[in-house]
Each structure stands twice: as C-alpha cells, then as structure tokens.
Amino acid sequence: MAKDSSQASPALKPGSRRSSLFARGESMVWLTGSTLILCVAMIGGLLALVTVRGAQTFWPQEILRVETIDGGALLGELVKVETYEPEAHVFDAIEDEGEREKARALVAGLDGKSERWFLRTGNRSTENRDGFHWVQDFEVARETRPPWALTIERSEWGRFYGVPKGFLDGEQLTAETPDAAWALFEKHHADAVETGEEAHELEKDGIGAIDARIEAARLRVRAAELDHGTDSPEHAAAQKRAADDEARWSSERARLRKRVDALHTESRRFAFLMTSADGGEHRVGLVDIVRAYPANRVGWWEKVGIYLARWWEFLSEEPREANSEGGVWPAIFGTVILTLIMTLLVVPCGVLGALYLREYAKQGPLVSLVRIAVNNLAGVPSIVFGVFGFGFFCYTIGAGIDDVFFAEQLPHPTFGKGGILWASLTLALLTLPVVIVATEEALSAVPNSMREGSYACGASKWQTIRRIVLPRAMPGIMTGMILAIARGAGEVAPIMLVGAAKMAPSLPVDGSFPFVHPERSFMHLGFHIYDLGFQSPDAKAAEPLVFTTTLLLIGIVVLLNVVAITVRGRLRRQFVEGR
Amino acid sequence: MQGDDVAAVQVPPDDRPGPASHHGARLGGVFDAVSRGEPFATDTHAAMDGQADILEIKDFNLWYGENQAIFKNSFGVPEGKVTALIGPSGCGKSTLLRSVNRMNDLIASVRIAGDMSLSGDSIYALGVDVIELRKRIGMVFQKPNPFPMSIYENVVYSQRIDGVRDKTVLDEVVETSLRGAGLWDEVKDRLGSSALRLSGGQQQRLCIGRAIAGEPEVLLLDEPCSALDPIATGRIEDLIQELKGQYTILIVTHNMQQAQRASDYTAFMYLGRLVEYGPTQDIFVNPHLKETEDYVTGRFG
Ligand SMILES: Nc1ncnc2c1ncn2[C@@H]1O[C@H](COP(=O)(O)OP(=O)(O)OP(=O)(O)O)[C@@H](O)[C@H]1O
Ligand SMILES: [Mg+2]
Numbered sequence: 001m002a003k004d005s006s007q008a009s010p011a012l013k014p015g016s017r018r019s020s021l022f023a024r025g026e027s028m029v030w031l032t033g034s035t036l037i038l039c040v041a042m043i044g045g046l047l048a049l050v051t052v053r054g055a056q057t058f059w060p061q062e063i064l065r066v067e068t069i070d071g072g073a074l075l076g077e078l079v080k081v082e083t084y085e086p087e088a089h090v091f092d093a094i095e096d097e098g099e100r101e102k103a104r105a106l107v108a109g110l111d112g113k114s115e116r117w118f119l120r121t122g123n124r125s126t127e128n129r130d131g132f133h134w135v136q137d138f139e140v141a142r143e144t145r146p147p148w149a150l151t152i153e154r155s156e157w158g159r160f161y162g163v164p165k166g167f168l169d170g171e172q173l174t175a176e177t178p179d180a181a182w183a184l185f186e187k188h189h190a191d192a193v194e195t196g197e198e199a200h201e202l203e204k205d206g207i208g209a210i211d212a213r214i215e216a217a218r219l220r221v222r223a224a225e226l227d228h229g230t231d232s233p234e235h236a237a238a239q240k241r242a243a244d245d246e247a248r249w250s251s252e253r254a255r256l257r258k259r260v261d262a263l264h265t266e267s268r269r270f271a272f273l274m275t276s277a278d279g280g281e282h283r284v285g286l287v288d289i290v291r292a293y294p295a296n297r298v299g300w301w302e303k304v305g306i307y308l309a310r311w312w313e314f315l316s317e318e319p320r321e322a323n324s325e326g327g328v329w330p331a332i333f334g335t336v337i338l339t340l341i342m343t344l345l346v347v348p349c350g351v352l353g354a355l356y357l358r359e360y361a362k363q364g365p366l367v368s369l370v371r372i373a374v375n376n377l378a379g380v381p382s383i384v385f386g387v388f389g390f391g392f393f394c395y396t397i398g399a400g401i402d403d404v405f406f407a408e409q410l411p412h413p414t415f416g417k418g419g420i421l422w423a424s425l426t427l428a429l430l431t432l433p434v435v436i437v438a439t440e441e442a443l444s445a446v447p448n449s450m451r452e453g454s455y456a457c458g459a460s461k462w463q464t465i466r467r468i469v470l471p472r473a474m475p476g477i478m479t480g481m482i483l484a485i486a487r488g489a490g491e492v493a494p495i496m497l498v499g500a501a502k503m504a505p506s507l508p509v510d511g512s513f514p515f516v517h518p519e520r521s522f523m524h525l526g527f528h529i530y531d532l533g534f535q536s537p538d539a540k541a542a543e544p545l546v547f548t549t550t551l552l553l554i555g556i557v558v559l560l561n562v563v564a565i566t567v568r569g570r571l572r573r574q575f576v577e578g579r
Numbered sequence: 580m581q582g583d584d585v586a587a588v589q590v591p592p593d594d595r596p597g598p599a600s601h602h603g604a605r606l607g608g609v610f611d612a613v614s615r616g617e618p619f620a621t622d623t624h625a626a627m628d629g630q631a632d633i634l635e636i637k638d639f640n641l642w643y644g645e646n647q648a649i650f651k652n653s654f655g656v657p658e659g660k661v662t663a664l665i666g667p668s669g670c671g672k673s674t675l676l677r678s679v680n681r682m683n684d685l686i687a688s689v690r691i692a693g694d695m696s697l698s699g700d701s702i703y704a705l706g707v708d709v710i711e712l713r714k715r716i717g718m719v720f721q722k723p724n725p726f727p728m729s730i731y732e733n734v735v736y737s738q739r740i741d742g743v744r745d746k747t748v749l750d751e752v753v754e755t756s757l758r759g760a761g762l763w764d765e766v767k768d769r770l771g772s773s774a775l776r777l778s779g780g781q782q783q784r785l786c787i788g789r790a791i792a793g794e795p796e797v798l799l800l801d802e803p804c805s806a807l808d809p810i811a812t813g814r815i816e817d818l819i820q821e822l823k824g825q826y827t828i829l830i831v832t833h834n835m836q837q838a839q840r841a842s843d844y845t846a847f848m849y850l851g852r853l854v855e856y857g858p859t860q861d862i863f864v865n866p867h868l869k870e871t872e873d874y875v876t877g878r879f880g
Contacts, residue, residue, distance in 0.1 A: 362687070449724035453786070456680060457793060458714030459740045467739070472727050574773065575727040 047554070054551030057544040058310035060303045063149040063161055063295040065277065066119065066135055067142040069099045074133055075149060075161045075277035076121035077295075079540075086114045086136065094139075103138035114138060120541070122159035123276055131158060132540045145296045148178035150274070152284060152292040158325055158541060160284055162274035168283060170269055181272060185292065188270045192286035199263035206256045210249045217242035223408035314548065319523075323502065323531055324542040328549060333507055334420070334500075334522035335556060339489045341424035342431065346488075347481050349428065350435025351470075357436070358443040359465055371440075378433035386494030389426030394418055394498060398519075414519050418499030420508040421518035426498050427491060431484035438483060442476020443469060471575045478568035482561050489557045492526035500527040502535070525553040609870050613850050621653065622867050624857025627844070633658035633827045634679065634797055639693035641674055641683065648674045650851040651693070656797070656844075661819060661828040663838040663859065666848035667874070672831045673721075675848070676799050679829065680716040681709050698796060714741075717790030717826075721802040723782035725774035725789075730757075730766050733774045733785055737793035752792050760788030761818050780811030787818065791826065798822065800830040804837065816841050835875055839863050847871050 061077040068074070086107060094100040107114045115137040124131040152160040167175035167184040175181040217238075224238040267287040274282045290313075293306055317327030353374075361367045398415035406414040415421075446469050454464040470477075492500075501521040508520045529549050536542040612619050632655030641649035648671045656662050664672045674683065681702065683689045695702040702712060714737065726733050734753045735743070743749060753770065757763040762784040766777070774785055783803055790798060800819075804812040812834075819828060819841045832838050838845055838859065845862040847855045855862065855871045866872045 447724070449720060449722060450726060452682060452685070453720065453724040453726065453789075454736070455685065456682060456713060456716075456718035456720075457737045457740065457789065458710050459736075460710055463740045467736075468726055577775065 050547055050550050050554065053544065053547035055548075057548045058307050058314065060151065060293065060295060060298065060306045062145055063151060064119065065144045065146050065149065066117075066140055067144075068135065068139045069103075069141045070095060070139070073277045073279075074119055074121050074135065075146070075163075076119040076133070077151075077161075079118045079120050079132070082116050082118070083113055084116060085112050090136070103136075106138045120159070121277070122161045123282075124157045124538075131538065147296055148182075148294055149296055150182075150272075150292050151295045152272070152274075153290040153325070154284065154288050155290050155320060155325075156288060158321060158538065160274065160276075160282070162276045162282065162284075164272050165275045165281065166273040168271040168273055173273065182294065184270070185272060185286065185289075189286050189289060189292075192267050192270055193289075195263055195267035196287040199260050199267060202256060202263065203260050207253060207260070210253045210256070213249060214242075214246055217245045219408045226407055315552075319503070321538070323528065324536050324538045324545065328523075328525065328528055328552065330504055330507055331523040331525045331528045331549075332552070332556065333509075334504070335489060335525045335553070336560075337508055338420055338424055338427065338495070338522065338524060339485055339560065341420065342427040342488045343481060343485060345424055346428035346431050346435050346484055347477070350432050350480065350484075351439050351477055353432075354436045354439035354443060355465065358440050359461070359469070374433050374436050378437070381493075382430055382491055383493040383497075385426050385430045386497035389422055389429070389494060389498040390418070393422035393425055398422065417519075418497065418501075418521050419519040420499055420522045423495045423499040423522070426494050427488040430491065430494060431488045434483045434487060435477075435480040438480025439473065439477050442473035442479070445476060446472045471571075474575060475568050475572040478564055478571065482564045482568070485560050485564065486557055489560065490526055490553065492524070492530055495524055496527060496530075500524040502527075502531050525549055525556070529553065609854060609868055610849060613852055613854075619650075619852055621853045622855040622857075623654065624855075624861055624867070626858050626861065627655070627657075627856060630655060630657040632656060633698055634829070635696045636675075636679075637694050637696070639675070639678065639695060640691060641671075641678060642688075642690045643686070644688040648851050649678070652848075652851075652853045654846060654853055654856050656827060656829055658827050659824050660843040661823050661830060661841055662844040662846065663842035664829065664831045664846050664848060665833070665835070665838050665874070666854075668833075670848045671851040672848055673801050676718075676801050676829065676831055679797070679799055680713050680718055682718070684709060714793055715796050716799060717793055717795035717797070718799040719783070719786050719790050719801065719803045721805050723779055723786050723806065725777065725782045725785055727775060728773070729771050730774045730777070730785060731770040734788050734792050736789060756788040756792035757785075759791050759818075759822065760784045761814055761821075762788055778811075780807050780814065783807060783811070783815065784818070787815070791822065796827065798826045798828045800828060802831050802833065805833070812837070835863070835877070847874060849874075 063075060064078055066074045091100050091104055091107075094103060117135045117137070119133045119135060120131065121133050122131050146163055148163050150160075150162060150164060152162070154160055164178045164181040164185075165176070166173045167181040175184050221235065221238045221242050224232065224235040228234040268285050270286040272284040272286070272289075272292075274284050276282060291306070291309065293302070298306070314327045315332065316329050318330055319328060320326035357367060357370065361370075394415075394417055398413065398417065398419070401415040402410060402413055450468050450472065451464055454468045459467070499521045501523060504521050504523045506517075506520065508517050508522050509515060510517070529546055532542040532549060533539070533546045609619065634656035636652055636654050636656075639649055639652045640647065652675060664675065666672055677683050678691065679695060679697075679702070683691075691703060694704065697712070697715060700712075701707060726736060731749075731753055732739070734756050735749045738749055738752055754763060754767075757766065762781060765781060766785075774782065777785060783806070787800075787803070804815050807815065816837060819830070822828060823843075830838075830842065832841075842859045844857065845859045846853055847862065849870070855866060855868050857867075862871060863875050866875065872878075
C-alpha cells in the first residue's frame, strides 16, 4: 500500500506535506481532556457535597440562646445563616418604635442586606410541631451560650433543648442545681433505659409469642373450615383446641401484662425537670432519653465520642420518629440482602442465557433479534419493571401461591403483595441485560484457539465451556455483575412498587423459623432517602439525614464493588495473565 | 501470491480462467491440468504400497460453503512413522489435517465427501462418536494454545475430562508426558504455576505433552515450529524423532529442511490436490514430477 501511494503522486516534493492542526491531534487532546475534567468535576462535586454534608450531620453543635428585641427567647443549634434583602414591611412587624428605627438603620448600613439565622430549637410536642425557627439579625437583642444548656435526644418528639432545673424521683425533687441534676442523670440513666427495654422486650416476645399462638390456633380453625366445612369434626376439633389454648394462655398473658406494667412504672420513676427557653418547666423522663449532653461544656474528645456514638446508632438501630431519628439498620440490611438475592438470581440466569446465545445458538437473524431485544430491555424505564413486577410477581404469581398454600390467611396476602423476593426478581429482570451483554462480550473474547485445543483433547462442548471458556470469561462476567450491583442497589422506583416499605416491622432474615422470609416487605436505603427527603413530616430535621443516608448508600455500593473488583482482579491474574 | 492461491481455490473448477491459469502456464504440466480443473491422479510412489497404514484417506473432498478446498485426496499414513504434508500456502494442508480429527465440524459451512478411517474405523460414517474419535488423536496447533490453568492441569486435561481422579495416576501421566515432550526438567519444580507464564517454545512443548498425555494413536502437528526460534525448533524436531515409533505423526511444515530431516514420508499438495506422495528421500532427491522438484528446491512461484 505504501509503495502504491508513493508511486501515485510522484510530483509530491519532500517537505511539501503539511499536517493540519486537526491531523496533529492537538485540538482533540484538549477536547477529550477538558471533557474528562468536566465529568470528573461533576462526579467529584457530587461526591464531595454528599460526603461533607453527610459527614457533619452527627457532629455535636453548640447551643445558642437568642433573646429577641420583642422579649422572646430561643434556645437551639444554629443550622445555617442566610443573607437576604428584607422587604420594608418586615420592619413594620417590630412593635417598639426605637427598635424599628435601629433595625432599619442597621440594614441600611449593610446595603439593605440582612442576615437571618436558622435555628433548630427542638422541643416538639403536641402543641409545638415545628422545632425550627428563623431569626433576623436585627431582631437579636442578646446572644449567649448558657453553660448548662443540655441537648437531649428523646426517643419520641426529637430533640429537647433546655437547662436542667432539678431532678425528680417520682414527684419528689431530689436535686435543685444543674450539676446535681446532671450527676443524678448520669447515675440513673442507664438503669432506666434498661428497665424500659426489658419491659418492651417482655411485651414483644412474651406477650407477642402468646398472641402468635392464639393467632395460629385461629388460623387452624379457619384452615379446617376451608378444607372440611363448618360442621365437620375437624373443624370442631380445631375450635376446641383453639378454645383450650386461649384458656391456657390467657392467665399467663395477664401475669406477663402485670409484670410489664410494673416495669414501665419503674422505668418512668426518674426524670429531669427542665426549663426551656421561654421559661416553661418540662418533665423529661430518663427512660425517654436516648442521649443527653451539656453541649456548651463538652470538650473536643467528648464531641468525637458523641459523634461516633451517633454514627453507631445510625448504623445499628432501627429508625424512630417517622424515620427522622434513630438509625437505618433495617434499611442497610434490606439493601444488602436485596442486592445479594438479586445478584444470585441475575448472574446465573444472565450467564446461562449468554452462553446459549454465544456458544450454542446458530448465529442468524433470530439470534440477532434476541440480542437487540435484550439490549433494548436495558433502555426500558425502571418504573416499568416495577409495574411489571407488581402486576406479574405480586398479583399473579404471588396471589397464586397464596391461593394454594396460604389460603387460611386470606384476605390478608402473604406472597400476594410486595416482598423482598419479588423486589429481587424485579431488579434481576432489570439488570439482566447488563449481565447478558457483559457475559457475551467476555465469551467472545475467549480465544478460539483455546476452544479448539480443548475439543482436540476430546472434550465435549459443555466440558470445554465449563473448564476453559467460563473460567477465562469469569473476569468479564464479574464486570457484568459489578455493573448489575451498582445499578440494582441504587434503583428506587421499581422497588417502591414491589415491596420497599417506609417502616418494615421485621427484617426479611431473622431468628424466627424459617429464618428467611422472602414474602416480607423490607426497608431500603434508596427508598429511605426518598422518604426522608420528600415524605417526612419533619422535613427540616430529616434533611441532613438525606445526605448521611446517601453517603451510606454510596459507601455500601462501593464496598460491594470493591469486593467484586478484588475477586475479579484475582480471577484475571489467574486466568488471563497467568500470574 | 497467497491471494492468487485463495482465489484459485474459490473459483469453481469447471470455468476457471482467472489468475491461477497464469500459474499453470508458467509451471506447465500437472499444475496446468489442476488449474483447469481436469481430472488428475496423485503420483504415489511404489514404495508406499504394502505399508501398514494406520490412517487411510479415501477420495476425500471438502468444501467451505461453495468453495472446494480439498479435491479427492487419497493416501495412507503408515503406522509409527512421520509423514510430512508440504505445499504452498492456502493449498489445504491445515484443512486436511483438521479433517482427520473432525475439527472442521466446528465450522458450520463445511461440507465433505469421501471418508477417512483410523485403524480401520471410519471417521466420517454416520453415528461416529466424534469425542471418542478425538480422544484417539492428538493435535498440536500452529500457535501454542495452553489453557489458562496450571502446567499440571494442562497436561492432565484429557484425564480430567475422562473423570480420572487418582492422584498417583495423574502424577505419572504428568511426568511421562512432560518427559516425552522434553519439558520435565524445566518445569518439574513449578507444575502448579500457570502455563501462560511459560515461554513460547515451552508452551508449544507443553501442548505436545498435553497431546501425548491422551495416548493418541495419531499425532497431528500443524506447523508446530512456525512461532518458534531455531533452538526451540531444533528441540521440537529432536522430540519428533524421539516420539517416532511410539506414535504415528502427521506434520504440516513450510520448512523443507525440517520436512527432510524429520519425516519418513512426504506428501506434496497443491490447490487442494495431493500431487505426489512418497518416501521423503525420493521426494526431495528424486521426485517423479518436475513441479515437486521445483517446489522442494524453492524454485516454485
Ligand atoms: N474457515 C474457513 N472458511 C472458509 N474458507 C477457509 C476456512 N479455512 C480455510 N479456508 C480456505 O481453504 C483453503 C485452504 O486453507 P488452509 O488453511 O487449509 O491452507 P494451508 O495449506 O494450511 O495454508 P497455510 O500453509 O498458509 O497454513 C484456503 O483457500 C482458505 O482460504
Ligand atoms: Mg495452515
């Protein structure tokens, strides 16, 4: 070829060839480079935002006491400060003439701009449902940091900010200064919480177990009725057994009830007597306190301790207060289990499908059609998969299973509603194209000479695939799996329809027989983020948690991927590079 | 040049004006007849009669889709001897070799006529178990193709697929095969390490070891040295001499010296036809046909 072209243009003088800027590629270097920088900047920016906002959520803040010019007072944590231009009528709200003029002058001196502070003041109750306040800087008369102001995280109603006035033992005041009250709190808090937990456990496990037995007996009656009819001897026997059970268990139930009530009373014995910013007195029971600390007195190391403790609570506890307090453990668990089940379903299916397409099927228009269909499946909006899963898995298969195996539970569905199995299947369907495409790619990258070598040794097709092709293609298959995990773990829309719940009563895998409960609904971090951000009644308190939960979800996906990538690296070294 | 050969094979035999005819014109005689697609008989030397043939090729034809690549080849491969297949590029040597263990079955477009037989058993009859057949034939390819596993597992691959688990049996297979392939001393301390880390020459000897580990009746070698340097080539040629007698070897080579040194019999192919077949000495020193002489002395093309 080279020879031909030199002959074809004999007139070309040496050095007469000039390459254009494009030909030299300089401009392409700039274009590709800057595009990459743009992509990296966007991804990095998103990650940085999530990391910074997510990581600072749990850092203990100081408590500010703000006294306003109209004589009010606020106590709380500073969430953010905004600069804005107040409109004229804002000042009209200030009653005192002198103050109004002072405020006008202050704002005028700052080019008409003003700052406003957003305070988390907590102390939510049936009367005060908000817990956040805006304060304009010209409204502030005095700003202090009361040394004994406490941040109290309550198990209900969120945080309480106040100064301890005393300590109550029953109705009796046993301490009258903040430090004495704090000392008593530290002494009794753990016991009170433990007693409260004991009461709850007894209620849940003891009384719950008895209720479950009674319910089981009722279901047997119903099953006998369905199987044999109302007047059958079986039905009568079941009814008699149910009555016996109930008689036998009801006295035990009453005894437990009494014990539980006693424990509850015991746990409620000690309480803080708190003064809030407006001077009101509040009784805060120790059993209701998750954590308390004098925010303006704790040192740096104590803050680190509180920070870590809050992270641990976040990771290991169940959520409280419509998910805006407490932890996300069930959501972590649900996400991981969902992703694992999905992976277990999608990888074998995808690999077998790709094996057929690439190794067994006769390449032709039909196979091409299948391939195009599979690729297009990847472009279907994920909510469509959710709708399909809902209609097909829950309402068709699930309802069928219920009719056959769980008829006595009806009309309460067992499988005929969203559950972790259906969600996993839906996600598996969603990620199937990714796995098939990646596996096909990996299979076609296996050198044909290896296949021929295996056939020449007298191996059958399957032996060749199993011993040569699959191991060699394994790194590529793992790539498909990694992509599927990344896609599946972050998907929210479809699972909203097929089993993700705002609050799942129990985990899909637990200690009660049969240990794995594929029909149970589950919590999911992605759905949790949506729920916190858009469905929470206390949206402002939940906002920082949106970032923290996002950070956690990203962390989990990264962790799952790191595991997969490590395995893939090992496989690649073994089967491709031969190290 | 190769382009011309390919084109020649792809033109149907009856109406071929095409580039091949100028070959024929230049070379004259047999090649001319071949190029015109005229019927043509192999010049088989009298010395080939009465040999104990283990592999018999009978009127074998092969087509890739519409294009015939092998034309009515008939010859026998004597047992325990080395037979070399020579001929210009694209003449169908690999195709013929791959037909012996039915590797061409893997190509969907291939069609055949005629038959071959191994120790009297038909290779292409209906109902032949191809897998059992391939177990009786070892094959080494032009490019080394070790499997992505340890040296040890590469050698015992045939045993593994037969389900042999006994460690002592496998160990013995590995040692005898690798000794047979002249690789034992170099790798005996690292049998567990990946075969992909061996050098090209070592990999090719490993592939030979893998082929003889299955105790084949016939060993097919398709240009086994073409990717190797002269020293590695020499080792493999020595190896062929050592394996002779124990195995029947059918080897494709472009290296005339190699064919002369290593083989007992030589078959010369041209455009899918078997042109001349006889003892190596006769083919190289005293060929019946002028065309064969031109080719083995390098005056061809
Ligand atoms: N898979 C295939 N499909 C179609 N035609 C093929 C295929 N393999 C080989 N051929 C054709 O068959 C003819 C013989 O090819 P073959 O590989 O047997 O030649 P060869 O003698 O081994 O050549 P070389 O010495 O270059 O290896 C060639 O014309 C080639 O183009
Ligand atoms: Mg060849």
